Amino acid sequence: MINLRVTMDQANSYPVKLYIYDMSRGMARQLSPVMLGKQLDGIWHTAIVVHGKEFFFVGEGINSCAPAGTPLGNPDSIVDLGTTEVMEDLFMEYLTSQGESTYSCNSYNLFEHNCNTFSNEVAQFLTGNKIPPYITDLPSEVLSTPFGQALRPLLESIVINPGGSNINGQR
Template identity: 60%
Template sequence: MAAQAVKLFIYDISKGMARQLAPMILGRSLDGIWHTSIVVYGEEFFFGGMGIESCPPHGTILGAPDNVVDLGSTEVPSNMFYEYLSQLGADSFKPDSYNLFEHNCNNFSAEAAEFLTGKSIPSYITDLPNEVLTTPMGQMLKSMLENTQVTPSSGHSTRNFNSKR
């Protein structure tokens, strides 16, 4: 099997609002509120309120990503990656385990990237929840938004990797 390119798709789910409003609300600037996914084997893999899913690249309701990071390549066969996703979906990335601040799409992308390439995703993405939570308003927002789920699926064909074991 030839090496497969691994990409990180980065979406600002605030569509630029975080950059404008964060200084007033949080007292600090934010470049965005990030949703990420891993693109490999011709599919986009992500974690949200429905668990681990995949679709064709750009196939979520979020459309085209705001940024694409080349994470390198992988020699991991696709069937091994799918087995890995099924295990994650049955254990640590079940739909009911999603938490906007503590266990989200970015945690999934970091784990999948590590499995595929031995590298993680940029820390500015994974550190964002803690940055928000260090502010007084961030603590207030946490209690209001804690059970909010991001579900980027769309009308495109999606595959769910959550095992029913």
Template identity: 75%
Template structure:
């Protein structure tokens, strides 16, 4: 039997609030949030993420966010880079086009979760995927929703990754 090559798969986790969520959430939401999470998948020596410009990749840790706050080892994959890039292209043309980005329902974490399952069969931690519903379950979250829905994480015309 031929041995398949395996590739490590990691989840990079960033707190977009840089610690502010932890400090302000009890006052504003009446519940403790540890962060406002942005995630990406690192595999084949690249960091892949979804935002206001669609699916993007850069060298690991190469986004404007700098080094991740945490890295979760999701295991390994036998999916080849070619097959993965075809999968990325199909996602980028359908489910994860830039105009499909929604801060609460369809964001970087939705993307990371789907890609993690494709590559490893594992989901990303639920404290990340459950965050939007936790925020929206609060009166303040409901009040902020129209404003937050209008925000795209990627600045218009700007790229999330450093060149």
């Protein structure tokens, strides 16, 4: 009987992963000490992988694709965030609701409301866990430097979009 219970519990539990991509492809590690006066290991784009899909937030809203299915290729690292009991249909309802409100098209902001904000919120919804602080703290680290402040207007005009399909059908 115990073995059957474990098997049934595992059947209702889904792994949740954080895919981490360095948008600078190693350039941040090389140039940040000179440009910012501090070491940055990367410029992070993140996505949540659950139910066999990769979900992320970009300037067009919430997008999805097959895991590692964007032009970014394979992630630089993968963090195991734990498991969730949230079924796929409920998760998609949650994402649709978020895509119509908090993470709608045109609500993207590189420093304050980005893919990492989305990944952190979704991770907490699914598992109760946050994503690593070195990712969520990156914008304030950059903006705490004179060079970051000088580049802020230019950087805020950048919208990162690694591809995928918008879950609310927007493009």
